[in-house]
Amino acid sequence: MSPHHRYDPMRNPLPFKIYEDLDPIPLSLDVPLTGVPALSAIATHVSPTPEGQVPDIAAITRILHFSAGITKKLRSVRGDMPFRAAACTGALYHIELYLVCGDLSGLDAGVHHFDPGESALRLLRKGDYRSALVDASGNEPAVANAPAILVYTDVFWRNAVKYQAREYRHAFWDSGTIIANTLATAAASILPAKVVTGFVDDSVNQLLSLDAQREVALALVPIGYAPEVITGAPPEIGPLELKTTPVSDFEVDFPAIREMHQASSLASRGEVVAWREELHANSVTATSVPLIPIEPQAPGALPTDPVETVITRRGSTREFSRDSVTFSELSTILERASHQIPADFLAPQGDALTDLYLIVNEVDGLRSGSYAYQRDGQTLELIREGEFRPEAGQLALGQALGADASVNLYFMAHLEPILNRLGNRGYRAAQLEASITAGRIYLAAYALGLGATGLTFYDDAVTDFFSPHAEGKSAMFLVAVGRRTRRR
Numbered sequence: 001m002s003p004h005h006r007y008d009p010m011r012n013p014l015p016f017k018i019y020e021d022l023d024p025i026p027l028s029l030d031v032p033l034t035g036v037p038a039l040s041a042i043a044t045h046v047s048p049t050p051e052g053q054v055p056d057i058a059a060i061t062r063i064l065h066f067s068a069g070i071t072k073k074l075r076s077v078r079g080d081m082p083f084r085a086a087a088c089t090g091a092l093y094h095i096e097l098y099l100v101c102g103d104l105s106g107l108d109a110g111v112h113h114f115d116p117g118e119s120a121l122r123l124l125r126k127g128d129y130r131s132a133l134v135d136a137s138g139n140e141p142a143v144a145n146a147p148a149i150l151v152y153t154d155v156f157w158r159n160a161v162k163y164q165a166r167e168y169r170h171a172f173w174d175s176g177t178i179i180a181n182t183l184a185t186a187a188a189s190i191l192p193a194k195v196v197t198g199f200v201d202d203s204v205n206q207l208l209s210l211d212a213q214r215e216v217a218l219a220l221v222p223i224g225y226a227p228e229v230i231t232g233a234p235p236e237i238g239p240l241e242l243k244t245t246p247v248s249d250f251e252v253d254f255p256a257i258r259e260m261h262q263a264s265s266l267a268s269r270g271e272v273v274a275w276r277e278e279l280h281a282n283s284v285t286a287t288s289v290p291l292i293p294i295e296p297q298a299p300g301a302l303p304t305d306p307v308e309t310v311i312t313r314r315g316s317t318r319e320f321s322r323d324s325v326t327f328s329e330l331s332t333i334l335e336r337a338s339h340q341i342p343a344d345f346l347a348p349q350g351d352a353l354t355d356l357y358l359i360v361n362e363v364d365g366l367r368s369g370s371y372a373y374q375r376d377g378q379t380l381e382l383i384r385e386g387e388f389r390p391e392a393g394q395l396a397l398g399q400a401l402g403a404d405a406s407v408n409l410y411f412m413a414h415l416e417p418i419l420n421r422l423g424n425r426g427y428r429a430a431q432l433e434a435s436i437t438a439g440r441i442y443l444a445a446y447a448l449g450l451g452a453t454g455l456t457f458y459d460d461a462v463t464d465f466f467s468p469h470a471e472g473k474s475a476m477f478l479v480a481v482g483r484r485t486r487r488r
């Protein structure tokens with residue numbers, strides 16, 4: 001971090017990408033809601049059916065709006081501040097969404113940009129360009145049969161204005177919380193969806209005509225299933241001369257962001273295919289210590305608030321009350337959020353890349369202390385019993401939210417074997433896996449009437465705190481859960 005960089009919140013970049021000369025294709029938010037309970041949607045995997053599952057404009061609108069749309073506006077000294085469906089560091093909203101689709105009911109084939117400000121699409125390229133993404137993804141099957149593919153990009157400066165080069169991490173944190181919403185809303189719409197992180201970076205950036213010095217593609221999520229595979233050579237893709245509104249009257253370059261991204265980029269189809277072939281199941285760490293089985297609520301007893309209601313209700317908790325949550329609530333969150341993410345970096349039955357560690361401050365029915373969660377057996381391993389509220393606050397950058405929460409959930413990754421197996425791209429995958437699961441934790445907490453917030457943390461101190469158990473692991477994401485202080 002440069003001590004010379006000054007952050008002035010009054011000079012935040014515009015949180016929207018606006019194509020000035022393109023007409024909006026309005027997306028009516030008057031779409032039917034699925035009514036599917038959030039706690040079911042976050043844990044559901046929809047498989048393709050032989051007859052196909054093709055989204056129409058209503059399903060596309062629902063998915064875009066409940067992923068990255070504006071769900072509320074709050075009064076602030078700077079006027080009405082729009083907040084979005086998913087949590088985002090600093091509320092700076094640096095992740096953009098694009099839609100690449102064939103002809104859908106209510107929407108023509110094209111490469112579109114999603115504008116959450118106006119709830120509209122703008123057509124960047126007319127025609128069916130999906131084969132360009134099939135090619136860039138090395139024929140990833142979910143992309144090859146997708147009627148529609150979402151592309152998530154990161155505009156560096158919009159977050160670097162505050163966080164400098166750390167923005168690169170936030171790119172994955174903040175796209176992950178959005179993707180958690182995408183997966184849940186797609187599942188509620190009975191549409192298959194999968195996170196695809198292996199693709200030729202330049203090809204995807206060129207398709208969207210991004211200035212890759214400032215904005216890059218991070219992930220693809222193919223939506224739906226069409227029985228016919230997309231075939232044919234990718235169309236000719238030239239640069240687009242489209243005017244966008246400048247987001248800021250000043251901009252500082254942080255070359256480390258570009259260098260980190262370049263170091264994990266894939267340059268050819270061959271590289272993408274070879275990268276994906278490296279996938280095989282992780283080894284499971286056997287443990288002989290006593291394990292505590294989690295006790296999730298029975299499926300029939302779960303709250304049934306629909307996914308759309310819960311996403312709209314979600315917000316990052318600003319103050320926790322220090323009241324306890326129950327072991328059953330914590331167990332439900334762990335069980336619901338930990339279902340395997342459909343992703344190209346995970347073998348179908350493979351283990352997750354990240355491990356979940358907990359600091360339990362106040363959970364009825366569970367002794368306070370630090371724990372490791374074993375997803376496979378759905379058990380908690382007590383690492384150290386004790387009252388760790390001060391430590392939890394300290395690790396979370398000295399913020400009271402960490403101390404006051406009932407439980408702090410840390411995602412940790414043993415990066416060395418991940419990088420050995422998946423190359424530098426493994427860093428992107430580990431960050432995304434953590435943030436998508438954390439996004440599900442946000443939704444599970446709010447579905448249960450609890451609060452949650454992402455928090456920043458002191459990396460090395462977190463590893464030390466959970467060591468020797470977490471020796472060699474790096475902290476990826478922190479989400480704190482508890483009861484919200486009721487304000488009048």
Ligand SMILES: Cc1cc2nc3c(=O)[nH]c(=O)nc-3n(C[C@H](O)[C@H](O)[C@H](O)COP(=O)(O)O)c2cc1C
Nearest residue numbers: 083084086087088089090091173315316454455456
């Ligand atoms: C990865 C991540 C880290 C965050 N870190 C902090 C934090 O350290 N302190 C804090 O008060 N809020 C933190 N937040 C919450 C954001 O400030 C919040 O998401 C943003 O203001 C948007 O508001 P909303 O989540 O209520 O929609 C974090 C959110 C995310 C996703």
